[in-house]
Amino acid sequence: MPQHVHPLRILGSSWALPGDPVSSLALDAKLNLPAGRIAQVSGVTQRYFCPAELTAATMAAQAVEGALANAGLRLDQIDALVATSGTMDQGLPSNAALILHELKGPPMPAFDINASCLSFLAALDNLRWPLAAGRYRRIVLVAADVASCGLNWDQLEESAIFGDGAAAVVIGGDSQKTEQSRILASQLTTYAEGAHFCEIPAGGSRFHPSRIHQPFAPLTRFKMDGKKVFRLAAEKIPGFIDELLDLAQLSLAEIDWVVPHQASHLALSHLERRLGIPSDKVINIFAGHGNQVAASLPTALAIAIHDGRIQRGHKLLLIGTGAGLSIGGAILEY
The missing domain is CATH 3.40.47.10 (Thiolase/Chalcone synthase)
Structure with missing residues (x-):
């Protein structure tokens, strides 16, 4: 197998969204804009905004639980939890530590890989190596971002495209299945x-x-x-x-x-x-x-x-x- 090719299987996946969708028409009304303006500017018909009582870690935990269920695994069968978010819940500690706390998880390596919107891809690129080496067998990657709190609605082209959400996958390097991943x-x-x-x-x-x-x-x-x-x-x-x-x-x-x-x-x-x-x-x-x-x-x-x-x-x-x-x-x- 060429050096750059590594076995890596997505064992389970899920996503989480906070609350009900917010339509572009509702935002038009809230911002006193003509009906259809935000959809025209952004190309978004609806998105989800995280309410103040929820955090990125809350959404992340929901996505992780869904991915684990989809994979048929428990958190204590995971070797590392890696947060691949582009935004921070707080300055310290890492997003991964806050997510592990939200999950009430057992002790395990928990750390962040942050490359803005590319954090998930950066994690795949970097973690395929320890998976191939056997350092880890199963890793949870989870991205959870709350963009809505940092938007300037005076600049619709910048703000109207964003929404909040989370997604998680469980990856493994032990591709023992008939199909090759x-x-x-x-x-x-x-x-x-x-x-x-x-x-x-x-x-x-x-x-x-x-x-x-x-x-x-x-x-x-x-x-x-x-x-x-x-x-x-x-x-x-x-x-x-x-x-x-x-x-x-x-x-x-x-x-x-x-x-x-x-x-x-x-x-x-x-x-x-x-x-x-x-x-x-x-x-x-x-x-x-x-x-x-x-x-x-x-x-x-x-x-x-x-x-x-x-x-x-x-x-x-x-x-x-x-x-x-x-x-x-x-x-x-x-």
Whole structure:
């Protein structure tokens, strides 16, 4: 087996959403906008917002419990819990520690892998190695993001695309089944010229209230230069995908499903058009969920597994962009 190919099987998956969906028409009314305005700007018809009494860890625990049930496993049969969220519940401790506490779980390695919207892909890329080496046999990956609390509704193009949610998968390196499940290729690249294209300045030591002489609240809001993000991603993604396919020794025609990060309706449309991917081969949940940050891709993946579109043996291209500006991808034989 080539060095970059590793057995990796998704043993179970699930997702969790907070409360009832919030329609774009309801947001139009709340923000005193003409009916249909937010759907027109964002391409989202509904999304889910996490109420104040819930946390990302709450949603994450629900998703983990669902993935474990789907895999037929208990938490004490898991070797590590890894949070792959793009946002933090609090500065310390790690999201994974808070999720393990929410689950009332046994002692185990619990840590975060945070690469913004690409956190799930970054975890797959990094954890396939200890799985292959036998360091771990089964790992829970869980992404839970609450984007809604950091949105600036004066900037509809930035805010109206987002929603909250969580998703979890149980992965194992012990592929002892008849079907062969493996990662054929994966890689991540960050283009540092895009470091400030998407950001929330507050949340760390750089803009801590004790160290600044400016209002703190505006620094807690998400801001994005959407045009610069789109231009850089559009320039880099085609070559990135070509390299990933070459590494896997596959053509795009041999891919059964493309599971992208649900960045925006424009990004998804451009991906289909630029690469010539038929829309019926793309898992697109954007209109009903919005951009759920790092939870977007694993939510789309879990939904497509559960509704039967993705079947064992299918070859999947997982692809996305994130703040940084970063691009990540993996080719998985499910």
